Amino acid sequence: MDEEREPLSFEEICTRWGEEPERYLGSVVPPIFQNSLFTAPSVGARSRRAGRYIYTRESNPTTDILNAKLAALEGAEDARCFASGMAAISAALMSQLRSGDHVVCVKHAYYPARALLQDYLSRFGVEVTFVRGDRVEDFEQALRPNTRVFYLESPTSINLWLQPLEQVCSLARSHGITTIIDNTWATPIFQRPMQLGVDIVVHSASKYLGGHSDVIAGVVCTSRQHVEAIHREMTLVGGILDPFAAWLILRGLRTLPTRLHQHQQNALKVAQWLEQHSAVHRVLYPGLPSHPQHELARRQMSGFSGLFSFTLKQNWREAAVGVVDALRMFHVGVSWGGYESLALPMLIDDYDGEQRWGLRVHIGLEPPERLIADMEQALRHAEDKGR
Numbered sequence: 001m002d003e004e005r006e007p008l009s010f011e012e013i014c015t016r017w018g019e020e021p022e023r024y025l026g027s028v029v030p031p032i033f034q035n036s037l038f039t040a041p042s043v044g045a046r047s048r049r050a051g052r053y054i055y056t057r058e059s060n061p062t063t064d065i066l067n068a069k070l071a072a073l074e075g076a077e078d079a080r081c082f083a084s085g086m087a088a089i090s091a092a093l094m095s096q097l098r099s100g101d102h103v104v105c106v107k108h109a110y111y112p113a114r115a116l117l118q119d120y121l122s123r124f125g126v127e128v129t130f131v132r133g134d135r136v137e138d139f140e141q142a143l144r145p146n147t148r149v150f151y152l153e154s155p156t157s158i159n160l161w162l163q164p165l166e167q168v169c170s171l172a173r174s175h176g177i178t179t180i181i182d183n184t185w186a187t188p189i190f191q192r193p194m195q196l197g198v199d200i201v202v203h204s205a206s207k208y209l210g211g212h213s214d215v216i217a218g219v220v221c222t223s224r225q226h227v228e229a230i231h232r233e234m235t236l237v238g239g240i241l242d243p244f245a246a247w248l249i250l251r252g253l254r255t256l257p258t259r260l261h262q263h264q265q266n267a268l269k270v271a272q273w274l275e276q277h278s279a280v281h282r283v284l285y286p287g288l289p290s291h292p293q294h295e296l297a298r299r300q301m302s303g304f305s306g307l308f309s310f311t312l313k314q315n316w317r318e319a320a321v322g323v324v325d326a327l328r329m330f331h332v333g334v335s336w337g338g339y340e341s342l343a344l345p346m347l348i349d350d351y352d353g354e355q356r357w358g359l360r361v362h363i364g365l366e367p368p369e370r371l372i373a374d375m376e377q378a379l380r381h382a383e384d385k386g387r
């Protein structure tokens with residue numbers, strides 16, 4: 001890329017950037033190269049050096065367009081897509097770790113990522129320490145001579161806690177430690193961790209990047225220095241993204257900035273409404289001034305997405321289940337980042353260390369007034385039952 005040019009806007013990246021319609025008969029949408037193999041007219045012309053594709057486990061033109069867009073969105077030098085967020089996370093971790101290494105991981109990170117470290121990579125001699133992570137001192141105290149990776153997720157997706165990224169990354173740098181962050185919650189639209197010093201950014205593209213709850217995918221965005229090792233994980237372990245799934249993510253990306261701003265507007269309205277409701281104990285949304293890390297959130301993020309939690313005054317499981325089951329516009333479901341609103345009963349770690357029952361909600365693209373009205377009747381229903 002030409003360094004002198006104006007920085008690209010998210011909208012430019014998500015629309016035209018990285019595409020060459022003239023290569024593909026002027027097609028305004030890039031074609032899906034749904035083929036395993038690329039052939040050549042002669043043995044000599046066969047190589048990647050001759051500008052050719054060879055085999056889709058290594059590279060594919062449709063997936064390459066997606067790699068370029070996702071790298072540009074994160075302000076990274078390069079990116080590789082994977083068959084799921086977990087494939088991306090495991091590739092990022094395994095590219096950095098060897099037997100005898102130690103990882104410091106945020107204790108509220110996505111559960112399968114923690115299980116990968118604790119129950120799976122432990123079989124290969126990798127050690128892990130879990131920390132709260134809201135203060136840089138947590139990482140400092142967990143340091144060992146063999147610490148190789150800080151695994152971050154900010155904000156986390158159930159408790160919505162943040163890590164002070166600049167401080168944590170500068171600590172990591174001074175000890176030669178690689179930082180990996182799961183940026184699924186904020187997306188690059190609202191947080192660009194590489195500008196804060198993070199080395200490797202991973203996403204579940206199954207959430208906002210895809211945005212329509214119709215595809216499972218993941219991505220690793222990083223520097224030229226690390227991308228070779230990531231590429232090696234991709235081709236040796238083989239968890240590549242299928243070209244059709246890459247095409248679906250490209251399609252979802254067209255509206256990523258627009259969708260995220262709408263999710264933010266809707267979520268803020270619902271969160272503010274919930275905060276003043278008599279049945280609600282606390283709303284955990286970094287976009288609210290009442291969030292204990294709101295100031296940090298505003299420093300390291302430029303906006304807030306649609307996923308958050310709130311706890312109930314009636315602090316027992318049946319109350320939370322009662323509210324969820326009384327909701328009509330919210331589906332019950334574990335994933336998020338699509339157009340639809342979702343709710344789950346959840347035991348939530350509040351910032352002061354207390355555990356309380358509540359709901360995790362994803363605020364979709366439905367009219368927020370309708371979502372609020374639905375929440376109002378569900379909370380009233382649960383309050384009446386609790387009397």
Ligand SMILES: *Cc1c(COP(=O)(O)O)cnc(C)c1O
Binds near residue numbers: 085184204207216218
């Ligand atoms: C869903 C999710 C993942 C895993 O992504 P998959 O695409 O389901 O493998 C990782 N991190 C977070 C925060 C998630 O929500």
